[in-house]
Amino acid sequence: MARVAVVGSGLAGFTAYQTLRRAFEPGEIAVFGTDADPAAVWRVRAGAIRQREMRSESDGHCLPTSFPGLAFSSARRRRSLRPLLDSALDRFHPTVDEFLAHVERLRDRSGWDESFVSRRVGRVWGVDGGFELDGDHFAHVLLAPGHPGLNVPEELRRDPRVVHAYEPHGYAPTVTVVGAGLAAATEWLNALAAGSEVVSVRRREPERWPLNVPRRYFSRRGLDGYQRLAPRERIERLRALSAPSYPPGTRWDEPLEQAARDGRFRVEQSVNGSEQVICATGFLRGFRHDPLLARLVAEHGLETAEDWLVLDADSAVPELSDGTRTLAVAGVPGQWAFPAADTLAGARYVAHRFLRRIQACRTR
């Protein structure tokens, strides 16, 4: 009988599962989701923007420990020290194919399919010593619902030229890309490489961060200060950290500068007469867009701060976690605890703390 449940079978749930497997057998964990392939959704999005390389570095993987990272396995496979040297210089970025192969290998050997239950969970209801998930009882539940949907600006929703970057698409001769994050930057280069003339529409200039957020927010060094912020300040910080960004480097800058000199790339303030408009505007934000989370908040009166669920530092829901049960949140809804919650490192952070809570539980 499973004692622990993971709601969501995407990469955040999958990463949590790998950590849980250090303490539990596959039969003791239930993973609820709609697709047994943990990379199914992510693969489609990466394919849509023709992503060939991960933004994350060697530790952007689903294993419970940061070592051995993907640089290590890449070095072993290529019989070369180059990936390790690149990793030491923070220049190693696994290819998308390497990452997907890593997920596939882990899926095969971890017993994931044995734990997977093909069901969309509609309601989480707190009961004595645990939670009811559509009738099944679990003492400890991790919610990893993923992004609630693609975000298209209101004014563009009825425009027939519009396609979201994460939906499969080609490139017209003239393309407007809305947004300024990694997906947008990738699309600028994709469209230029396809011979298109590109207009970038952005509300603000992008940050140039190697990772989704500045590096200090991936460890306690930056997190301690962040987690001590008052709610209003934390909201402001989260907004600042949600700014569009893509990595620095000539790989991005040179093609754009060349295209600008050739008159094929320019920045404008609003959508113009391009034949195609690609919205690289990310995802819908906030728990209200996720039916499961919205219902959970409404039914249990959980504390929220604007778009965010208020969570403990270990990403547990304070009103529904105690010495006998745990409800924690992974992935993007866990940003209150960990600003880069929608990264693999963020998923691992939550997984480690979720397991720690379970192991400290009196009735485990």
Place this chain on the structure above:
Amino acid sequence: MSYTLRGRLESRVAALLPVLLGACVLAAALHRWWPVELVALMAAVGLALDLEVWHRLLPYQPAWAAIPLGAVELGVLLGIVYGLGLHASLGPALALFGAGWLASVLLSQAGFPLLRLGYAEDGGELGRVGGVAAAGLVLALAGSAATYALRLPPVVHLAAGVHQGPLVITRREVLQGAPGAVVRGGIVVAHDDVQIRNVTVVGGMNGITVDGVRGTVIDGVTVEGAKLDGIHVRLSGVVIRNCTVDMLGNRMGQGIDISFNMELGMSMVEGCTILGGQEGITTHSSATDIMGNRVSRTTGEAISVDEMSMGMASHNTIRDALGVALYCNDRSMCMFDHNTVVGTRPDAASGIRTRRGFGILASFQSEASVWRNTLAANPVASGTATGATLETTSQPGW
């Protein structure tokens, strides 16, 4: 990795623990304390830099930074090691530091992340393991310090007054003389790690004999009236400092004679005053540094590096020597620098050409390098004989 201060310190301490254990084993094997002292110093330097510099300077520390940080720490460490005179051999000391650095890199990049699930996101903090490691390091260092203290040689205080010798020392000890303590008839050192301090020795076949032992330190002694040598060292490693040897009237004995200890590492004669005798300070088949001594009125050679010795004579002052002042002989390799040689007298009575009053003489296939010596009022400033070479260079000839 973005280390927290605690994480940085815990990682440092935990990574040093296996190195410290290795150093303890090495210290036991070598019967020397420098490996433990070196690791203790590595810990102190590393922790001080962590607290005062690295944590403030590096909010994020990429893996490659281990190389420049390690180089800085090595530089600081070597400066302190040589500043404090820890007598660590450079090669083994570098090897120990390298082992510590490598252990630290491997543990922080691979070992600790495997050991502790949240190592990276906890900023290098190790939880209970960190506390245990810190306790382990403190215990190991405290244990080493206690062992060191327990193994310190006993101090034998020699009261003022005359003590009839010869005094034969057959155990590790520090013989500490009170002002006015005199041993008549000589002292014989017959055990390793003996120190003789502030004692006056009068008479005896040799004033002080050191034979077949290691780690002897002779500091602040006065020797007078020895029949043969003032301080006679055979097959032994010694450090002789701040001594006074009066050999006036003894035409055949040597002030200090250190011979046949080439295999025992460097010996040292420093800050001594030698008066009279055939040779003031002489070495045979020995590697001895002769520094900052004052030698005068010798009848053979004032300072002699002889019989395949390798040695440096530096900053010595020689006056009124008969025949030869600085002598490099018999296939020895010598470096004579910054010495002052004044008033060497020709040994006309001997009728030997090489005793015409040389300030510096290299003889019989020896190789002498000289640099910035002050030679005044010597009949012959410098010269060579029987296939020896003498060259002016700032670099030693070996």
